[in-house]
Amino acid sequence: MSRVLVIDDDPQLLRALRITLRAAGHEVDTAPDGRTALHQAAALPPDLILLDLGLPDLDGTEVLAGLRPSYTGPVLVLSARADSQDKVRALDAGADDYVTKPCDMSELLARLRAALRRGPSEATDSIVTTDHFTVDLTARQVTVGGAPVRLTPTEWALLDALVRHPGRLIGQRQLLRSVWGPAYEKETHYLRVYLVQLRRKLEPDPAHPRYLRTEPGMGYRFTP
Structure with a gap:
């Protein structure tokens, strides 16, 4: 069982993702803003993070900058921003994948499984x-x-x-x-x-x- 931290300020989407991810066998933590997310990720590091870019206090790229490099697990951006430059900025900031809202839940789960199979982004062997x-x-x-x-x-x-x-x-x-x-x-x-x-x-x-x-x-x- 993997622990997933979902960072999004949309309560309905948070609820839907919590239900979907738990049904797929994951433990789920949620955060409605960037500062709460950074605190939670430091206190109890998840196996994977789902991150929205449009947060009320910090931009998602700022959250990514705060997470990396100490957090070495995969980060999947889930955002309504579909512009290629937004995707490039997120990947430059340390995201592993980028999914555009609205998304198919089965595709999201498949990308999540692929990211978890790759494991931590930090090499574990010297x-x-x-x-x-x-x-x-x-x-x-x-x-x-x-x-x-x-x-x-x-x-x-x-x-x-x-x-x-x-x-x-x-x-x-x-x-x-x-x-x-x-x-x-x-x-x-x-x-x-x-x-x-x-x-x-x-x-x-x-x-x-x-x-x-x-x-x-x-x-x-x-x-x-």
């Missing part, structure tokens, strides 16, 4: 292994075919940020903040340059990356 290379997060070492590969500090910081979140889309701005700092949020060309360098060192076919993948206009994903 050694991440693919068919082509191995990353030792504790020793800060990378090997390809058993041979050590030298990475620059920036290349390592970027790889570290990606492999700690296997399977999860990491937004461009989130990566830029993590590796270079808040002042570099718009310098997306940095990511392109350093991803090219990493792929040359780690991918079996850098022109057709298998592990360090680009999601055009959105971000990057490490696929082990």
